[in-house]
Amino acid sequence: MNRQRKDAMTAFLFILPWIVGFLLFTMIPIFQSLYYSFTKFNLITSPKFIGLENFVRIFTEDERVPGALLNDAFMVFVGLPLGTAFTLILALLLNSPRAQKLSFLKLPYLLPPVVPIIAMAILWRWVVHPSSGLVNTILGFVGIQGPGWLQSELWAKPAIVLFNTFIGSSNVLLYLAALQGIPQSLYEAADMDGASGFQKTLHISVPMIRPMISFQLIMGIIFTMQNFAPVLALGLQGGPNHSTRLFSYHLFLRAFRFYEMGYASAMSWVLMILTFILTFFIFRFTDQFKDE
Helix, strand or coil, X not given: CCHHHHHHHHHHHHHHHHHHXXXXXXXXXXXXXXXXXXXXXXXXXXXXXXXXXXXXXXHHCCCCHHHHHHHHHHHHXXXXXXXXXXXXXXXXXXXXXXXXXXXXXXXXXXXXXXXXXXXXXXXXXXXXXXXXXXXXXXXXXXXXXXXXXXXXXXXXXXXHHHHHHHHCCCHHHXXXXXXXXXXXXXXXXHHHXXXXXXXXXXXXXXXXXXXXXXXXXXXXXXXXXXXXXHHHHCCCCCCCCCCCCCHHHHHHHHHXXXXXXHHHHHHHHHHHHHHHHHHHHHHHHHHHHHHC
């Protein structure tokens, strides 16, 4: 056995555990869910093939699906851009010469990923408490009557958006790393041309980190479409008045409360297709933006 073949065999042996795990815990469940999506299956009786009935039910019979899709649309088209813009602005502020000298300012953005989401949810329920919460207290200082947040049908989804932005604040460090990778010669050339700080941000900083912004948007879409943990952790359970019943949470209820595994599998494939379509449009949009 020559050296090249021996190295290839060694590499294959190292990645073999991952391949086995990927097949057992990812690929096989994917194909099982595809099969179950065409069946009536409740974990007790054997799956019964029913064709496309589950998919027809999703779009014609399930009265909760339209509202769930509208809630998802709010989270994707309103919440995600606002959260992305907020974290990007924070990264730009931390990238300023003065902030770079204060390294401790980066510490708060390291905490959310290592703190359990339940603990974060308990903290957030206190932050947005209608009477004694930090947010409404601050609003009260400037003469603004704070909303009920989690108890309000109108403000429950914005509260989840703020919570998702809070637990995803570590993205600030990713933007910051991308910003610090920009060649300083570009800024020096802009200074010689008399560019202002805003012009340098608009024409140098943001365009140079466009790949990172695109990546964060794509990952944000995947996370938002699949993430129902805040609805559970904040104790909303889809309320008030189904205003926070996301499609993924509706899927979770059908699977693990009503044990409609066949129907839930069909919902999971619809969710995957919707996520793929949104991701495809982000790719197309960013490619078109590059060409311009």
